[in-house]
Amino acid sequence: MINIxxxxxxxxxxxxxxxxxxxxxxxxxxxxxxxxxxxxxxxANEVLERTSVEADRRAHAVPALSGDRFDxxxxxxxxxxxxxxxxxxxxxxxxxxxxxGGTLILDWQGGGSGLExxxxxxxxxxxxxxxxxxxxRIPRASVVYRSFYRLQHAxxxxxxxxxxxxxxxxxxxAMIVSYNDLLSAVERTAGGDFRFDVMPGGSEQRExxxxxxxxxxxxxxxQDYKDDKVHLDYLKSKRNWRLPGEE
Amino acid sequence: xxxxxxxxxxxxxxxxxxxxWYGVTLxxxxxxxxxxxLLSLRSLALVLLCVILLQPSLVTVSAIEVQLPDxxxxxxxxxxxxxxxxxxxxxxxxxxxxxxxxxxxxxLHDVIVPPVAFFKSTCSVRAVVENDGPARQTQIVLxxxxxxxxxxxxxxxxxxxxxxxxxLSLTPDSVGWTAWSVQLSPSxxxxxxxxxxxxxxxxxxxxxxxxxxxxxxPSWDVRFLRKLLTSTPGTELVxxxxxxxxxxxxxxxxxxxSLIPFPTxxxxxxxxxxxxxxxxxxxxxxxxxxxxPKHLSRLVEYVKEGGGILFVGGDEAxxxxxxxxxxxxxxxxxxxxxxxxxxxxxxGQFVARLAPDGLVHPVTTFRGQESEAQEPLALGKxxxxxxxxxxxxVAAWGQILVTASSPSTTEELPLVxxxxxxxxxxxxxxxxxxxxxxxxxxxxxxxxAVYRRLLLNSILWLARDPRMAxxxxxxxxxxxxxxxxxxxxxxxxxxxxxxEFAHVKAQWVDASGKLPSISTQQDVAMSQTRCGYLTLPPAxxxxxxxxxxxxxxxxxxxxxxxxAVRPRTETAAARLAxxxxxxxxxxxxxxxxxxxxxxxxxxRSLMVDKPEVTTLWDNPVxxxxxxxxxxxxxxxxxxxxxx
Numbered sequence: 074m075i076n077i078x079x080x081x082x083x084x085x086x087x088x089x090x091x092x093x094x095x096x097x098x099x100x101x102x103x104x105x106x107x108x109x110x111x112x113x114x115x116x117a118n119e120v121l122e123r124t125s126v127e128a129d130r131r132a133h134a135v136p137a138l139s140g141d142r143f144d145x146x147x148x149x150x151x152x153x154x155x156x157x158x159x160x161x162x163x164x165x166x167x168x169x170x171x172x173x174g175g176t177l178i179l180d181w182q183g184g185g186s187g188l189e190x191x192x193x194x195x196x197x198x199x200x201x202x203x204x205x206x207x208x209x210r211i212p213r214a215s216v217v218y219r220s221f222y223r224l225q226h227a228x229x230x231x232x233x234x235x236x237x238x239x240x241x242x243x244x245x246x247a248m249i250v251s252y253n254d255l256l257s258a259v260e261r262t263a264g265g266d267f268r269f270d271v272m273p274g275g276s277e278q279r280e281x282x283x284x285x286x287x288x289x290x291x292x293x294x295x296q297d298y299k300d301d302k303v304h305l306d307y308l309k310s311k312r313n314w315r316l317p318g319e320e
Numbered sequence: 321x322x323x324x325x326x327x328x329x330x331x332x333x334x335x336x337x338x339x340x341w342y343g344v345t346l347x348x349x350x351x352x353x354x355x356x357x358l359l360s361l362r363s364l365a366l367v368l369l370c371v372i373l374l375q376p377s378l379v380t381v382s383a384i385e386v387q388l389p390d391x392x393x394x395x396x397x398x399x400x401x402x403x404x405x406x407x408x409x410x411x412x413x414x415x416x417x418x419x420x421x422x423x424x425x426x427x428l429h430d431v432i433v434p435p436v437a438f439f440k441s442t443c444s445v446r447a448v449v450e451n452d453g454p455a456r457q458t459q460i461v462l463x464x465x466x467x468x469x470x471x472x473x474x475x476x477x478x479x480x481x482x483x484x485x486x487x488l489s490l491t492p493d494s495v496g497w498t499a500w501s502v503q504l505s506p507s508x509x510x511x512x513x514x515x516x517x518x519x520x521x522x523x524x525x526x527x528x529x530x531x532x533x534x535x536x537x538p539s540w541d542v543r544f545l546r547k548l549l550t551s552t553p554g555t556e557l558v559x560x561x562x563x564x565x566x567x568x569x570x571x572x573x574x575x576x577x578s579l580i581p582f583p584t585x586x587x588x589x590x591x592x593x594x595x596x597x598x599x600x601x602x603x604x605x606x607x608x609x610x611x612x613p614k615h616l617s618r619l620v621e622y623v624k625e626g627g628g629i630l631f632v633g634g635d636e637a638x639x640x641x642x643x644x645x646x647x648x649x650x651x652x653x654x655x656x657x658x659x660x661x662x663x664x665x666x667x668g669q670f671v672a673r674l675a676p677d678g679l680v681h682p683v684t685t686f687r688g689q690e691s692e693a694q695e696p697l698a699l700g701k702x703x704x705x706x707x708x709x710x711x712x713x714v715a716a717w718g719q720i721l722v723t724a725s726s727p728s729t730t731e732e733l734p735l736v737x738x739x740x741x742x743x744x745x746x747x748x749x750x751x752x753x754x755x756x757x758x759x760x761x762x763x764x765x766x767x768x769a770v771y772r773r774l775l776l777n778s779i780l781w782l783a784r785d786p787r788m789a790x791x792x793x794x795x796x797x798x799x800x801x802x803x804x805x806x807x808x809x810x811x812x813x814x815x816x817x818x819x820e821f822a823h824v825k826a827q828w829v830d831a832s833g834k835l836p837s838i839s840t841q842q843d844v845a846m847s848q849t850r851c852g853y854l855t856l857p858p859a860x861x862x863x864x865x866x867x868x869x870x871x872x873x874x875x876x877x878x879x880x881x882x883x884a885v886r887p888r889t890e891t892a893a894a895r896l897a898x899x900x901x902x903x904x905x906x907x908x909x910x911x912x913x914x915x916x917x918x919x920x921x922x923x924r925s926l927m928v929d930k931p932e933v934t935t936l937w938d939n940p941v942x943x944x945x946x947x948x949x950x951x952x953x954x955x956x957x958x959x960x961x962x963x
Contacts, residue, residue, distance in 0.1 A: 091707035091753025092539045092602060092634045123572075125537040125565045127635065143703075143759055146540050173768075174544065174759050219578040221563060243551075284572075291563065294538035296546060299578050301559055307580045 094126055094294065097133035099148040099167075099177070103157035106150075106182065108134055111268070112260035113149065119259060119283055120290050124221060128290070137163045147176045147293040151256055153183040155194035159201060168202045171247045176293045182254045185233055195250055199240050208250065211237040213317040216300045217246060220292040222284040223314075229253025229282045230271050245296055249289065258282035339363060346962075354960055361953035368946050424453040426479065427515040431502050438527025438554075439495045445488040447502050447518070451479040459505035462488050465519070465863045469501060469833025492524040496786040497793075499863030499882040501831035514887065517861050519831050521882040528556045529783050532587060532595045535561040536603040536636040544755040545601065545632070548775055555779075558595075560587070562608075588615035592622050596783045602634025602752050606642030616646050623651040624742030628782030633709035634752035635665050653719075653739040653746050655712030670705040670724040670751070672735055678721035680812070680877070682788040683738050683747060683777045697770055702757050708733055709750040717741050724751070736774075738781070747778045786880075791822070793866045793881025796853070801888050802860045810844065810868040811851040812877050821845055822852045822870040828885070831861040846870075861887040 096113045113132035120128040135142045137159075142148065148170075156179070159167070171177065179198075181191050199208050211217055217237060218224045226235040231253050239246035258279050260268045271279040298304070308314040342362070347355035430448040437443040447460060455478070462473040477486045492498060504516040531549060535542045538561055549557050560582055588611070592598070598619070605611065623629055631637070631652065638656030641664060643649060649656075656664075678684040679696045686695060699722065708724050711734045718739035723732040738747045757771040781788040796807040810822050825841040838859060844852030856864055864883040869876070920927040 091541055091705065091751060091755065092537065092636075094539060123564075125562050127537060127539065143756075146543070146755075146759060174547070221578060222572065223576055223578050291538060294540070294543045295561060295563075296543060297550075298546065298559055298561060301557070303558055304578070304580055308578060311580075312575065 092127050093129050094120075094147075094290070095129040095131070095133050095145055096120075096290070097135050097145040097148050099142065099150050100134050100136045101150070101157070101159065101163065102136075103159075104150075104152065104154075106153050109149070109151050109256050109260070110134065111262075112151075112256035115259045115261045116256070116283075116286050116290070118261075120287055123287055124291060126290065126294065138166050142166070142170050142175070143173075146174055147178070147290065149178050149180060149256065151180045151182050152191060153181075154187060155190045156198045157194070158197070164201050171202060171242060175247065176245075177248045178289055179248065179250045180229075180255050181233075181250070181252045182257060184231065184254075188233060188252060192252075195238075199248060203240055203242055203247070206240045206242065208238050208240055208248075211239045211246065211249070215246075216297050217249070217288060217292050220288045220295060220299050222288055224281065224285055224288060227251060227253060228258075228274070228278055228285060229255040230257040230269055230279075232273060232278065246292075251285075253282070255282055255286055259286055335366065339366070350960060350962060354956075358953055358956060358962075361949055361956070365946055365949040365953065368942065368949070372942060372946075424509050425512045425515070426451050426453065426456075426458060426504055426507070426510050427512070428502060428504055428518045429483065431518045431520050432485075433520055433522055435523070437490070437492050437522050437524045439492055439524055441527045442489045442491045445490045445500075445502070447486045447488065448483065449477070449479060449486055449504070450483045451481055453481065453509065455480050456507075456509060458507060460486055460488065461503045461505060462490065463501050463503070463831075463833065465499040465501055465829040465831065466865070467827070467829060467837070469830065472500075490522075492522065495524050495526060495784070497880055497882040498522050498524055499829065499865065499884060501861070501863075503832065517831050517887050519861055519863055519884040519886055521863065521884045523786065525785050525787065526554075526596060526783060528554050529596045529779065530556045530594060531558070531597045531599060531779070532592075533557060533559045533599045533601065534587075534603050535559075535601040536608075536634065537562055537565075539602065539634070539752060540755040540759075541632065541634065541752045542601055544758040544771075545599070545775065548758070548772060552776065558587075562603075582610050584610045584612075584615055588618050592618055592627075593625070595627070597628045597630065597779060598622070599630045599632065600637075601632040602637045604636045604642075605648055606644075606646045613647065616648050620647045620651050623744035623746060626743035626784075628745045628784075629747075630778055630782060631746070631748040632752070632754070633665075633707075633748075633750040635707065637752070638664065638709045638711065638748075638750065651741050651744070651746055652715070653717065653737040653741075653748050654714045654734055654750075656709070664710050666708045666710055666726075666733075667706060668708075668726045668728060670708050670726045670733075670735075672699045672702065672705065672722050672724050674699055675720045675723050675732075675734075677719040678736070680790075681719060681721050681738060682781045682790060684721045684736065684774065686773050686777070697773060699770065702770060703760060705735075705751050705753040705756060707751060707753050708735065711737065711748070711750050715739060715741075738778075745782045745784070747782060749778070789879035790877030791868045791870060791879030793868060793879055793883070795883040800883060800885050802885055803858050803888060805858055806856040806864060806883055806885065808854045808856060808864070808866055808881075808883055809851045810854065810866070810870075810879070811849070812846070812870050819845055820870070820872050822868050824852065824854045824866060824868045826854070826856055826864045826866045828856070828859045828864050829862050831863070831887075835860065835862075856883075859885055861885055 096117050098109055098113060100108075110132040114130060117128040117130050117132070120126050121130070133145065135145060135148065167177070179195060181188065183191060196208055199206060213226065213236075217239075218226075227237045228235065229251060234252040238250040240248040242248075257269045258267075258271055259282065262268050267279065271282065274281075305314075339359070339362070343355065343359040346358050349355070350358065427450045428447060429450045432446040432448065434443055445462065449458075458477055458479055460473075460475055460477050461471055463469040463471045473488055473490065475488065479486075488502075490500075499519065499521050502518045502520075504510075506513050506516065510516070533546070533549065542561060546557075546559065549555050562582070563579055605616070619629070629651065638652075641656060643652065643656050674684060674696055684697050686697060705724060714720055714734060714737055718737045720734045720737050722734075722736035724735040725732050733750070735751060736747065736749050738745070740746075754771065754775075757774075758768055760768060777788065790812060792811050794809050794811070796809055800806040808824070808826070810824050812822070821843040823841065823843050826839070828838040830837065838857070840856065842854055844854045846852045852868075862885050864885065865880070866883060867878070867880045869878045871877075
């Protein structure tokens, strides 16, 4: 509850001009997950430095029931426990936001002990928000793994599950689930050092996690742009790319 | 004959005069009593004779329904039985029946075409042919009616007995409203050549709009526009977004990225002419190092030659101002203001509203569900925009369609500007937050519709889609037929004052190409519904090619359309009725004419309205009474010595 009050005090303003991309965390009253403002700001810096995306350096927190969620087509939902059931109003609010074009990224931060309970709760969460849809493994050939960087698998601060999972809405992954504590891999302290160690792969694994986060942001902005024929043809012919599953 | 008709009255007057003269003579010669007796007897005999002679004028009319046998629609058969004939026809006449012989008619019953055909793409034209005769071959000709009949397809079809479809593959070679005719070639075996032609109109649009979409950086505006383009049927999209900038930190090798080089030469020199439309979204035109003057000049040439460009704003777009120093400045509809103390790119909360020109422009209007004219987009209650490019002076050929203002300033900033330059068209949308209209807070709100309509209207108008013309032309009667006047409605998008006039020209083209065309032109007054109505004279099977223009207060609108005039079609029952009526048109009584028979054809029956006649000629009572009267008069005259 203290977290929520703090969040409401911290920042509910929309991001700047129309081009600026604000990164925000959706806040559920029933969630005990801490606010990851610093992680989101670290991610914004990485996106700014590595890509042409005009990311807002300020992090934002958005209560699920707030109309401000429509300022942010991309929202993160860090979780350190099973996702609790949503109220009817919260379900409706998030379902409308997803249907209109929002993208929600669930980031599991609880390690291996509560993972199974989290996974089961996510199934329920998905069923409530997108009736009839199922959580599915995102294929390695999906554009999510090559929207900016070419990646082979999912990673994070931990390496618990090397796949991402997602829910398709209107031919796009409207919900993406990571089990490897992605945001912690990019979070820096005020002094500029990384806040958490990355295990077991160290800095190489951290770099891959940051790249995956960058890919997720670019995917939310460009969708299947890198699936366009002109791009794939070039990459396959000039760089000898082969997508997973291709000879 | 009607008893009150002039001949009947003349005959009656003559008879009465004769009777008066006869009565006066009798009374003078035989005295009052005897003269009156003789006059009464002769008058009674005369009245009785008149009743017998004039009886058809006294009969009632009754309706008889005759069901047509199934075989009738394949061949003509005997439909009246003998006892039915006795009941139906006047007794003094004998009516020949249609002979029992099979019909050999081949008729073009209908032509089925898609609601919209695509430019240079094959579409199916299905001619519905009804063959009443045996299996045979026939030639089918498809012709384009554009000032004259131009044969496009001629093919031989094998017809089976009965109804069937013959498919023709048509590839339209021009965009717009087009008129076509399908004809069955005349054959000596065909018993009726009047039903061998069918005329239809076809709307031809570009099937797949090839769109080049370049963006300076990924953003929500880019994402929602891409979503719109990829989800719109008939668009073929080639996209290039700048995902990195020169100063970006790059802890990666080229091989680790999925980026590819921006193929400027290929896109802007080699392939540009193959695109129907270019979208330049928040792109640093004028400063991007890979786009040299050579590429920008080609872009200008592309517009002058008929291409379309949609400029979409943003923090890197027009505000850079450098574009004003490039050749591209020639084809932008408003000056892209350079950054100054106030900034060329403004952040804040901006509310959009339609400018006067926006009320009537195809980009910012749409066809209402209950209105035949165009309605302006409803921009009220939309989410506010958060970033706007400050545009400078609007070009002489540009029109401001939408403006934006914020609470902090009363200034109305041009937001959407459109115009035609050379043969091409350009639209500039000076914001990068139009996505907020595509991502509304509630499902029940309608901003996504406004977002879709504004951008799709822009795209279709830039690509010169015929449906985006300033005026629409439609026939009031859905299926005009030959020989009847055709009423045409010419409607404009947006506002028109009642009493203002549109100039309408129409040219009729004969379906067979044998008759010379007819032209007419007229100024028609616009009504409250923003439509003017023109009545075209009766014509044969063919097409009216209609052009309309409207000008008022500097507003110039035009449009064109096609109204197909179809041959008059006649059902089999109507054909039978037409054949029977002359046979019934006979006179049976010396001093009168029969009341006309009426034969009303139904889908599978005939309704015959026939005078019911009760004959008096062969009635012995009437004959005996008449004989008695005349005998009594003769006996009295003999006894009284007046013979």
